[in-house]
Amino acid sequence: MQRYFVEQINIQEKRAVLLPSDAYHVQKVMRMQVKDSVIVCHETEGTFLGKLIKLTPNEAIVELNGKIEENNELPLDVTIAHGLVRREKMEFVIESCVALGAKAYIPIFMNRSTAKWQEEKGEKKEARINKIIKEASEQSHRNRLMKFIKPLTIPELIKEKANFDLCLFAYEDSPTDDVNLKKHLSIDNMKSLLVLFGPEGGFDEKEVEILTEAGFIPITLGKRILRTELAPLLLLSAIVYQKELKA
């Protein structure tokens, strides 16, 4: 069933208001009518079964008929930090991270990033990215929206370390053999994980040094060289496999 994330919900009155763009989508793309059913998701209130009760060109109001006891979220909060890559790649990775259940995505300014993040265009970019996240969340049947966090530098990212149970970085040239993703993922009471991936050119030595000093642990993701957009997908897939699929 078609699902929409909403910003306005009123549980007492059992009503939700779709975003104007979704009022258009539900009528013009989905060709739904009053009395048709939709699923409504709200970040804090939960996921509801709903019925369209009012449709005008700019408005769609849904009557909520009870919560759906559904949890399609990953059992581990995973934040993907990713060396800034150019727009199309970033958008592809973001869309895929949503479908694979990531909690948050942060672009990171890294020495070998060739892509730019222009501040004056930042707000427009963020709005575009959040639209992609919302649509991908609806299509993949998420219950929560992945968070997009504005680009950080590596020192800024390191300051966030205390918010995570474990911080890793995917580094194929790791000097140690202690790069055991399986060991890290089998920690049972881990609630939150941050993993940093390099941009196209990878990490430079200085970055590896700073990260290691700060307590970030290098991991490898197998024997083959992965493109920067594929590595986060492999990691998230391994987490789906390890943490979500039944044993």
Add this chain to the structure above:
Amino acid sequence: MQRYFVEQINIQEKRAVLLPSDAYHVQKVMRMQVKDSVIVCHETEGTFLGKLIKLTPNEAIVELNGKIEENNELPLDVTIAHGLVRREKMEFVIESCVALGAKAYIPIFMNRSTAKWQEEKGEKKEARINKIIKEASEQSHRNRLMKFIKPLTIPELIKEKANFDLCLFAYEDSPTDDVNLKKHLSIDNMKSLLVLFGPEGGFDEKEVEILTEAGFIPITLGKRILRTELAPLLLLSAIVYQKELKA
């Protein structure tokens, strides 16, 4: 180090001839010169360290200085069968399957495939796909080329079943709870695995029936809905995690 798959190799004379397109690549893109080192891969002979000894506009000859004992291949032969999707998607999936270590990729004519495979253009398409596979194999440091197999129908695919230790299909609406990928992947002496993925619209009921009767086993890949191009990547990533990463 830059690696090239070659078709012509002579172990006795310790020489390999790069493809004409690679003779161009090595000189014009990589700007290499005589005496520079490259890695040479041959499907049956193996992987060699080599040195460029002759360069002309159309020819590059490499002297082979011994085999490299390297095995970047997945420890399990995985064939991805995938409902025919449109060209850009197929090429993206193929490129990713190469990097994740798949042994073969077969497009499958399925009831809900909207993409077409025009026979008269088939040969040109195959040449293009094999070029993508070769380049992706070189970039991801494979030792063997993934095989591209011409599109099959589901009955034709079913006839291949005896060539695999296990045949699965990724079906989110599986009627049973016996959809345990972990159980299947933990079979230790398994050598070859075939997994079929639906096109955009997924499987239709008739296909599910035929496959199940033929002994194909349905699996799920987590709680979220995955786009057709992401599902094979999750499966292969889970295999890298389970079979290749050290415990």
